[in-house]
Amino acid sequence: MNAIGQPAVAVIGGGPAGLMAAEVLRAADIEVDLYDAKASVGRKFLIAGKGGLNLTHGEDLEHFAKRYRPQHPVDVWLKRFDASALREWARGLGIETFVGSSGHVFPDDQKAAPLLRGWVRRLREQGVRFHMQHRCVGLADSQQTRLATPDGEHSVKSDAAVFALGGGSWPVLGSDGAWVQWLRDAGVGVDPLRPSNCGFELDWSPHFIERHAGDPIKPVALALREDGHWRWQRGELIASEYGLEGGLIYALSAPLREALGDDGTEIRIDLCPMLGVSEVEKRLRGTPRKRSLSERLRRGLGLSGVRAALLREPTSFADASTDPQLSALIKSLPLRVNSTRPLAEAISSAGGVCFNAVDEHLMLKQRPGLFCAGEMLDWEAPTGGYLLTACFASGVVAAEGVLDWLRRNA
Numbered sequence: 001m002n003a004i005g006q007p008a009v010a011v012i013g014g015g016p017a018g019l020m021a022a023e024v025l026r027a028a029d030i031e032v033d034l035y036d037a038k039a040s041v042g043r044k045f046l047i048a049g050k051g052g053l054n055l056t057h058g059e060d061l062e063h064f065a066k067r068y069r070p071q072h073p074v075d076v077w078l079k080r081f082d083a084s085a086l087r088e089w090a091r092g093l094g095i096e097t098f099v100g101s102s103g104h105v106f107p108d109d110q111k112a113a114p115l116l117r118g119w120v121r122r123l124r125e126q127g128v129r130f131h132m133q134h135r136c137v138g139l140a141d142s143q144q145t146r147l148a149t150p151d152g153e154h155s156v157k158s159d160a161a162v163f164a165l166g167g168g169s170w171p172v173l174g175s176d177g178a179w180v181q182w183l184r185d186a187g188v189g190v191d192p193l194r195p196s197n198c199g200f201e202l203d204w205s206p207h208f209i210e211r212h213a214g215d216p217i218k219p220v221a222l223a224l225r226e227d228g229h230w231r232w233q234r235g236e237l238i239a240s241e242y243g244l245e246g247g248l249i250y251a252l253s254a255p256l257r258e259a260l261g262d263d264g265t266e267i268r269i270d271l272c273p274m275l276g277v278s279e280v281e282k283r284l285r286g287t288p289r290k291r292s293l294s295e296r297l298r299r300g301l302g303l304s305g306v307r308a309a310l311l312r313e314p315t316s317f318a319d320a321s322t323d324p325q326l327s328a329l330i331k332s333l334p335l336r337v338n339s340t341r342p343l344a345e346a347i348s349s350a351g352g353v354c355f356n357a358v359d360e361h362l363m364l365k366q367r368p369g370l371f372c373a374g375e376m377l378d379w380e381a382p383t384g385g386y387l388l389t390a391c392f393a394s395g396v397v398a399a400e401g402v403l404d405w406l407r408r409n410a
């Protein structure tokens with residue numbers, strides 16, 4: 001409580017989830033102190049804006065909610081604050097948004113910086129107190145948190161606290177996952193942080209790396225085996241020195257990561273997703289055999305560059321001497337994936353505070369009065385605006401949970 005008896009809440013972590021929680025709390029006339037380990041807030045949000053800030057997605061709520069693993073309770077958060085609410089909120093900051101051809105929603109200028117600047121300015125005007133370079137290093141008794149500051153370590157007591165400490169990707173931007181240990185030490189169930197929306201490692205030949213690292217692979221389809229069937233998805237990949245990256249493999253990162261055993265797992269690549277296997281075979285047959293294989297692939301199927309080079313990577317290429325064998329390989333090329341790239345390089349994290357460790361208001365059952373929001377909770381989603389939307393929505397839900405808890409404990 002402050003001097004005039006208003007409750008005071010600490011928000012720790014100034015990414016989208018923490019800033020949103022601070023906004024909702026302050027709008028209810030709560031004293032809000034926001035602490036962040038870095039010298040400024042929203043660093044990952046700013047990086048998210050580098051290639052065009054994909055704020056949310058335009059699809060209907062039913063399809064939208066299905067993008068999350070697990071779908072529940074994220075679907076409940078989205079009922080409270082969905083893509084339209086997010087667009088409306090951005091409009092309130094003077095930022096109009098548009099739906100791109102693929103349904104992705106961007107700010108008109110596609111940038112994160114003007115939105116973040118306007119938002120922080122408004123929060124300051126509303127009275128949120130920002131404390132930068134205050135790193136939370138653990139929990140003390142009751143609602144106390146331990147903060148390492150430029151002036152040494154302090155314990156901060158508040159009537160409630162919201163943790164919005166992010167996941168473990170791109171740790172240089174502030175969310176380094178160090179909280180996993182001290183929350184576990186406090187008895188909170190936390191699943192290990194794992195890379196999501198990440199690249200995967202494969203063993204390319206030196207020749208392939210030298211010639212094709214960095215090349216986009218499109219059009220292409222990729223399949224994972226699920227319940228004994230290959231499930232195909234079209235999209236774009238990028239060949240990298242270490243293996244594969246790009247939207248298609250990011251979107252499949254959760255099931256692919258889970259399929260990895262000690263010796264990796266097999267994926268299949270369709271190098272000609274626009275043609276059926278019989279058409280591929282027919283077109284190959286229509287190219288004179290006396291030509292080189294590269295020539296036949298290029299003339300018959302338009303396969304050249306990195307897609308043609310991929311065909312030569314698996315050992316099974318050496319056995320494909322007939323047109324039917326070659327066609328089968330072109331349509332379902334087996335490649336062995338060894339591992340994910342490290343968490344630090346991923347776009348987001350899977351794992352985090354387990355849902356059975358929090359109640360429906362996102363309050364820690366072990367620590368009443370302490371709430372969690374954002375990517376530090378144990379959900380994951382593909383890129384496409386789904387990540388940010390759930391971070392904002394969980395910030396709203398946690399803040400409303402705080403308000404409810406303060407009311408009940410007044």
Ligand SMILES: Cc1cc2nc3c(=O)[nH]c(=O)nc-3n(C[C@H](O)[C@H](O)[C@H](O)COP(=O)(O)OP(=O)(O)OC[C@H]3O[C@@H](n4cnc5c(N)ncnc54)[C@H](O)[C@@H]3O)c2cc1C
Pocket residue numbers: 012013014015016017018035036037038040041042043044045047048049052053054055056134135136137164165166167169170173174175176177178179346347348373374375376383384385386387388389391
């Ligand atoms: C390259 C890149 C591009 C992306 N593009 C998109 C996109 O276009 N669309 C999309 O939806 N998502 C995108 N994302 C994901 C999105 O940015 C994150 O999901 C989102 O920022 C997570 O929000 P958050 O508030 O949970 O955590 P964060 O944004 O990570 O914020 C956490 C904050 O907590 C602070 N903090 C951490 N530990 C402590 C501590 N111990 N004490 C005090 N403070 C601490 C950090 O400094 C940070 O400010 C992208 C991510 C990356 C890396």
